[in-house]
Amino acid sequence: xxxxxxxxxxxxxxxxxxxxxxxxxxxxxxxxxxxxxxxxxxxxxxxxxxxxxxxxxxxxxxxxxxxxxxxxxxxxxxxxxxxxxxxxxxxxxxxxxxxxxxxxxxxxxxxxxxxxxxxxxxxxxxxxxxxxxxxxxxxxxxxxxxxxxxxxxxxxxxxxxxxxxxxxxxxxxxxxxxxxxxxxxxxxxxxxxxxxxxxxxxxxxxxxxxxxxxxxxxxxxxxxxxxxxxxxxxxxxxxxxxxxxxxxxxxxxxxxxxxxxxxxxxxxxxxxxxxxxxxxxxxxxxxxxxx
Amino acid sequence: xxxxxxxxxxxxxxxxxxxxxxxxxxxxxxxxxxxxxxxxxxxxxxxxxxxxxxxxxxxxxxxxxxxxxxxxxxxxxxxxxxxxxxxxxxxxxxxxxxxxxxxxxxxxxxxxxxxxxxxxxxxxxxxxxxxxxxxxxxxxxxxxxxxxxxxxxxxxxxxxxxxxxxxxxxxxxxxxxxxxxxxxxxxxxxxxxxxxxxxxxxxxxxxxxxxxxxxxxxxxxxxxxxxxxxxxxxxxxxxxxxxxxxx
Amino acid sequence: xxxxxxxxxxxxxxxxxxxxxxxxxxxxxxxxxxxxxxxxxxxxxxxxxxxxxxxxxxxxxxxxxxxxxxxxxxxxxxxxxxxxxxxxxxxxxxxxxxxxxxxxxxxxxxxxxxxxxxxxxxxxxxxxxxxxxxxxxxxxxxxxxxxxxxxxxxxxxxxxxxxxxxxxxxxxxxxxxxxxxxxxxxxxxxxxxxxxxxxxxxxxxxxxxxxxxxxxxxxxxxxxxxxxxxxxxxxxxxxxxxxxxxxxxxxxxxxxxxxxxxxxxxxxxxxxxxxxxxxxxxxxxxxxxxxxxxxxxxxxxxxxxxxxxxxxxxxxxxxxxxxxxxxx
Numbered sequence: 007x008x009x010x011x012x013x014x015x016x017x018x019x020x021x022x023x024x025x026x027x028x029x030x031x032x033x034x035x036x037x038x039x040x041x042x043x044x045x046x047x048x049x050x051x052x053x054x055x056x057x058x059x060x061x062x063x064x065x066x067x068x069x070x071x072x073x074x075x076x077x078x079x080x081x082x083x084x085x086x087x088x089x090x091x092x093x094x095x096x097x098x099x100x101x102x103x104x105x106x107x108x109x110x111x112x113x114x115x116x117x118x119x120x121x122x123x124x125x126x127x128x129x130x131x132x133x134x135x136x137x138x139x140x141x142x143x144x145x146x147x148x149x150x151x152x153x154x155x156x157x158x159x160x161x162x163x164x165x166x167x168x169x170x171x172x173x174x175x176x177x178x179x180x181x182x183x184x185x186x187x188x189x190x191x192x193x194x195x196x197x198x199x200x201x202x203x204x205x206x207x208x209x210x211x212x213x214x215x216x217x218x219x220x221x222x223x224x225x226x227x228x229x230x231x232x233x234x235x236x237x238x239x240x241x242x243x244x245x246x247x248x249x250x251x252x253x254x255x256x257x258x259x260x261x262x263x264x265x266x267x268x269x270x271x272x273x274x275x276x277x278x279x280x281x282x283x284x285x286x287x288x289x290x291x292x293x294x295x296x297x
Numbered sequence: 298x299x300x301x302x303x304x305x306x307x308x309x310x311x312x313x314x315x316x317x318x319x320x321x322x323x324x325x326x327x328x329x330x331x332x333x334x335x336x337x338x339x340x341x342x343x344x345x346x347x348x349x350x351x352x353x354x355x356x357x358x359x360x361x362x363x364x365x366x367x368x369x370x371x372x373x374x375x376x377x378x379x380x381x382x383x384x385x386x387x388x389x390x391x392x393x394x395x396x397x398x399x400x401x402x403x404x405x406x407x408x409x410x411x412x413x414x415x416x417x418x419x420x421x422x423x424x425x426x427x428x429x430x431x432x433x434x435x436x437x438x439x440x441x442x443x444x445x446x447x448x449x450x451x452x453x454x455x456x457x458x459x460x461x462x463x464x465x466x467x468x469x470x471x472x473x474x475x476x477x478x479x480x481x482x483x484x485x486x487x488x489x490x491x492x493x494x495x496x497x498x499x500x501x502x503x504x505x506x507x508x509x510x511x512x513x514x515x516x517x518x519x520x521x522x523x524x525x526x527x528x529x530x531x532x533x534x535x536x537x538x539x540x541x542x543x544x
Numbered sequence: 545x546x547x548x549x550x551x552x553x554x555x556x557x558x559x560x561x562x563x564x565x566x567x568x569x570x571x572x573x574x575x576x577x578x579x580x581x582x583x584x585x586x587x588x589x590x591x592x593x594x595x596x597x598x599x600x601x602x603x604x605x606x607x608x609x610x611x612x613x614x615x616x617x618x619x620x621x622x623x624x625x626x627x628x629x630x631x632x633x634x635x636x637x638x639x640x641x642x643x644x645x646x647x648x649x650x651x652x653x654x655x656x657x658x659x660x661x662x663x664x665x666x667x668x669x670x671x672x673x674x675x676x677x678x679x680x681x682x683x684x685x686x687x688x689x690x691x692x693x694x695x696x697x698x699x700x701x702x703x704x705x706x707x708x709x710x711x712x713x714x715x716x717x718x719x720x721x722x723x724x725x726x727x728x729x730x731x732x733x734x735x736x737x738x739x740x741x742x743x744x745x746x747x748x749x750x751x752x753x754x755x756x757x758x759x760x761x762x763x764x765x766x767x768x769x770x771x772x773x774x775x776x777x778x779x780x781x782x783x784x785x786x787x788x789x790x791x792x793x794x795x796x797x798x799x800x801x802x803x804x805x806x807x808x809x810x811x812x813x814x815x816x817x818x819x820x821x822x823x824x825x826x827x828x829x830x831x832x833x834x835x836x837x838x839x840x841x842x843x844x845x846x847x848x849x850x851x852x853x854x855x856x857x858x859x860x861x862x863x864x865x866x867x868x869x870x871x872x
Contacts, residue, residue, distance in 0.1 A: 102599060229663060232656050382736075
């Protein structure tokens with residue numbers, strides 16, 4: 007039983023990371039109809055920024071800041087200006103495909119210019135366990151859960167309690183009306199890209215100690231983010247969080263109790279189940295019938 | 298007279314806005330029903346709810362007594378319902394004839410038979426007939442995108458008629474059309490109505506068009522039915538005059 | 545959508561494809577055969593993406609399914625044709641099973657479902673060693689005997705691939721020129737209007753995806769004897785993305801797009817010899833650039849150029865005519 011709880015907590019921790027990635031992904035979709043297929047690579051990359059900074063001699067905490075800044079600048083600002091803006095005129099589909107090409111670009115670039123091998127990555131938490139109510143819980147998991155919860159709370163606060171946040175929501179729900187009401191929609195959209203840049207950097211920081219920093223991390227993380235977003239309900243932030251946590255728990259438990267060989271198939275099964283029985287996701291609203 | 302289409306307390310809400318509020322009416326076989334009302338009274342939204350483009354928030358739609366609420370537009374089309382659009386929706390990269398063939402091909406055989414069958418799905422003759430009926434003869438092979446606005450309107454109507462529908466819903470057919478073309482359009486609509494005995498529902502702003510074409514008129518205001526009856530009656534109805542003048 | 549065909553150019557290309565390989569060495573034949581096989585897969589993906597407007601990230605996995613069908617069956621003595629029939633049917637059915645729930649909901653879900661399936665397929669290839677040989681794969685896939693002739697010689701196998709490509713091309717031509725082609729144009733240009741005319745957009749998209757996937761499987765059946773070895777790493781998401789980029793670069797929705805795209809994809813690593821590691825990076829940049837400036841790919845650029853030139857010529861002719869009329 008204690009084992010089950012330990013697995014549960016570890017699952018929640020991984021799930022929190024999936025959730026962060028999924029939230030960023032959902033934000034981009036909500037505000038600018040951007041389906042970012044490179045989200046997995048976005049989570050993979052900041053770790054390498056940080057590693058490079060540390061190689062250049064910076065202490066860990068400084069490298070984190072550098073990674074965060076670079077992530078927001080490149081994966082947030084530059085991504086929007088250089089790829090998304092020119093492409094939005096062509097429609098949702100070409101942009102989605104462009105992000106697929108981007109994912110290949112980022113993945114191969116890291117593989118070629120940095121390393122094809124997995125690099126160890128320092129953790130922000132000590133590598134030990136504590137006993138909580140008779141269950142061994144790693145400091146790692148606690149740190150991840152802690153940062154994850156803090157981030158989500160901060161994000162919710164930003165979106166719901168600040169003027170900027172409410173403007174962002176308005177811009178997402180109805181850009182035309184928002185513009186009429188004087189909301190600087192373009193800037194709001196830029197903010198969501200910057201937020202995603204920060205979210206992926208944070209996720210990268212937390213996940214790389216576990217997975218090791220490797221160019222191919224984007225594959226699993228991307229898939230997890232997309233499925234978490236869909237399972238939760240494609241157009242809902244809260245849904246992305248629920249989806250991520252659920253996915254993490256299911257993933258961890260099935261790896262322990264079911265064959266580990268097919269661990270990667272769990273997201274697919276979950277996805278199919280949700281699409282078949284609850285197509286708008288666990289928390290999603292039914293989108294207006296399109297075709 | 299049998300009712301072809303019936304709407305029971307159809308409502309549509311978008312967030313806090315109620316665009317259509319408990320609208321009930323019926324469309325009788327063989328009539329030309331006009332739906333009029335001031336701008337923003339919910340006519341187009343109602344249309345979209347009847348035709349499956351939108352899912353009503355409440356209420357029921359019936360075709361020949363069979364519940365069709367929220368049925369997909371393509372399924373409704375196969376049951377004999379077709380429509381035109383307020384914003385022209387022809388296919389500019391196809392020729393006039395190709396547009397017409399497209400408009401009826403899905404009614405011919407099965408999907409598989411269409412894959413292995415003739416290129417025109419056996420509809421060239423019917424398309425040419427329709428082209429002649431709408432007097433678009435010299436334009437048959439022109440790309441639809443190259444036609445004038447009025448000609449495109451005629452094509453739009455022709456496409457709606459191609460599959461021999463029982464019920465045709467026309468969304469602002471007279472919008473933006475010059476007088477000569479308007480007369481032509483009205484003439485063709487009346488001829489089609491006479492020949493095929495189809496039932497029409499027409500949303501229009503152009504009062505003269507409605508009054509001269511429709512056999513019965515329904516007035517909407519603020520998402521609700523305001524009045525209903527013969528054109529002359531409705532025209533003289535003080536509430537109707539008020540609603541229009543008020544805007 | 546067919547770009548204005550220059551029939552002479554087409555004839556020259558076909559003549560080249562048939563005659564030039566007689567002079568090629570083994571490696572040249574291998575490249576050309578690869579091109580033919582990838583074009584088949586790209587044609588399938590073009591149907592899904594270019595004609596029906598759906599992204600499939602599983603085309604590489606379907607190629608894998610076809611390849612394993614061929615490898616497993618032929619190493620047990622079955623004829624390749626049998627493997628082809630199985631692969632076509634299997635991929636078609638899987639396509640339906642994946643597409644039906646995905647498209648019923650939201651149209652952009654198919655991309656994610658195919659992404660997940662791609663992962664699943666790889667796991668099956670890798671784990672079920674009793675069937676697929678696991679990480680080692682299946683080696684020594686034989687080339688078929690056709691009408692008593694062995695296709696083991698590289699030239700003969702190339703002609704075999706070319707023949708199948710020709711069949712696929714003719715079949716695709718038939719599809720595009722049938723009423724289905726009209727329905728695809730309609731649902732791509734104006735799905736709302738298409739629906740109101742009775743076009744069951746969902747059904748057409750589903751069929752396009754299923755057929756496209758089946759063609760991926762067929763390509764795989766040809767791939768296995770070409771390479772001889774069938775192993776899991778060849779059929780990952782990377783292949784799916786490669787095929788996607790092929791369709792985009794060639795020109796999504798254009799009939800000849802896949803041919804051109806596959807050519808670029810197969811030749812690029814050759815041109816970038818010595819920069820092997822960089823070719824994917826370069827390719828990805830090319831795709832992004834194309835998408836920004838010409839989402840209709842290389843053929844789209846050519847099409848626009850030719851249309852503009854024709855328009856300029858027409859207006860120049862009109863101007864000349866007008867001037868000559870005005871001058872007494």
